[in-house]
Amino acid sequence: MIQTENRINNLFEQHSDSSKIMSLFLTAGYPDLESTVELILGFEENGTDLVELGMPFSDPLADGPTIQYSSNVAIEQGITMDKIFDMVREVRKHSEIPIILMGYINPVLRYGVTRFCERAAASGVDGLIIPDIPLEESGIMVDEARAHGLPIVYLVAPNTSDERMRRIDTHSEGFVYCVSVTGVTGAREGDEVAQSVQRFIERVKTNVTRNPKMVGFGIKSHEDAQRISRDMDGFIVGSALIDTIRAHYPEEGWKDEVFAFVHSLKYGKL
Numbered sequence: 001m002i003q004t005e006n007r008i009n010n011l012f013e014q015h016s017d018s019s020k021i022m023s024l025f026l027t028a029g030y031p032d033l034e035s036t037v038e039l040i041l042g043f044e045e046n047g048t049d050l051v052e053l054g055m056p057f058s059d060p061l062a063d064g065p066t067i068q069y070s071s072n073v074a075i076e077q078g079i080t081m082d083k084i085f086d087m088v089r090e091v092r093k094h095s096e097i098p099i100i101l102m103g104y105i106n107p108v109l110r111y112g113v114t115r116f117c118e119r120a121a122a123s124g125v126d127g128l129i130i131p132d133i134p135l136e137e138s139g140i141m142v143d144e145a146r147a148h149g150l151p152i153v154y155l156v157a158p159n160t161s162d163e164r165m166r167r168i169d170t171h172s173e174g175f176v177y178c179v180s181v182t183g184v185t186g187a188r189e190g191d192e193v194a195q196s197v198q199r200f201i202e203r204v205k206t207n208v209t210r211n212p213k214m215v216g217f218g219i220k221s222h223e224d225a226q227r228i229s230r231d232m233d234g235f236i237v238g239s240a241l242i243d244t245i246r247a248h249y250p251e252e253g254w255k256d257e258v259f260a261f262v263h264s265l266k267y268g269k270l
Contacts, residue, residue: 007098007126008151008174011049012212012233020225021234022266023050023214024241025102027067028084029074030056031249037090039245042259044097047266052129052236055084055103061132066239069246081111085123092124100153100174102129105141113144121148127174129153135171142171155179156208158200165207175212177236178204180228194227201231222268237265 015021024043028036040051056071056079063071088099101120108116108130120128128150133141135154145152151173156165158181169176180197197218204213216236219225220243229235244261248254 006149006151006174007096008050008100011098012175015049015233019266020229020232021049021212021214022047022225023052023216023234023236024048024262025052025054025067025216025236025238026241027054027056027070027074028087029077029079030070030242031073031245033074033077033079033083035255036087038255039258040087040091040097040099041094042255043262044095046259046263048097048262049234050098050100052100052102052238053084053088054238055081055101055107057104057107059106060104064239066242066246070242081107081116082119085119085125088120088123088125098126099124100127100129101125102131105130105133108141113140117144117148117150121150125150127151127153129155129177131155135168153177156204158196162203162207165204169208169210172211175214175233176204176208178208178213178215178232179217180215181217197228201228205231219265222265225265 011021026036026039030036043051054067054071056074058071058075060068060071084101091097091099128145130138130141130152138152142152153174153176154168154172155177156168157179160168178201180200201215212233214234214236215229215232216238219228219235219237220240225235225237241261245254245258248257
């Protein structure tokens with residue numbers, strides 16, 4: 001199945017300059033299998049433009065403790081690749097929000113690259129982020145993804161050279177994911193980090209000129225998002241969202257607390 005139109009491209013083409021695009025990362029199956037679809041739909045109602053749905057993996061080396069925890073919970077809950085596709089299919093009954101699957105290459109290889117791309121496209125997935133597959137080694141993944149209309153989004157980080165940033169910009173589709181702090185994922189703080197992020201963003205502005213630019217890693221408030229994404233097209237929040245879910249689940253009204261947090265990320269606190 002080849003998608004003739006892509007929701008990611010449409011999002012960036014149609015989005016106004018008056019606000020930043022907000023993408024949220026949620027581990028599929030966290031905090032439980034039943035909640036993923038309802039959370040995604042609630043995210044959209046509260047200002048989310050794009051969802052990165054994490055594919056849990058038992059050995060997530062690049063993830064901080066928050067994302068590792070959510071992955072472990074989802075695996076214990078019995079998440080599988082087929083269940084992730086079912087979740088996306090269910091979302092598609094109610095919403096056209098762009099959904100990107102994000103995760104490590106191992107589960108994809110285990111599932112089978114061709115089969116994975118076929119089922120991802122058929123379920124309504126719009127793109128892929130596979131952080132641990134280098135540009136130079138992504139041949140078969142890229143070929144299969146493109147054959148099924150699935151853009152692959154590549155990442156740049158502070159330790160990415162200017163020349164490599166330009167190469168990644170040439171090959172990335174949809175947008176370029178700008179990892180603002182080198183290391184494992186998680187919320188960050190401090191003046192030194194802020195200065196480092198700004199230097200990185202200046203380099204990204206110079207070298208990434210073909211694709212929209214989304215910045216992530218370390219954002220946990222509306223103020224963070226506006227400051228860090230000022231010269232970007234949008235921002236990505238993951239660990240802070242998982243932390244908020246963890247803080248309130250399974251209390252009565254936990255989803256309302258999560259949706260209030262999401263709303264505040266986009267629009268600020270009331």
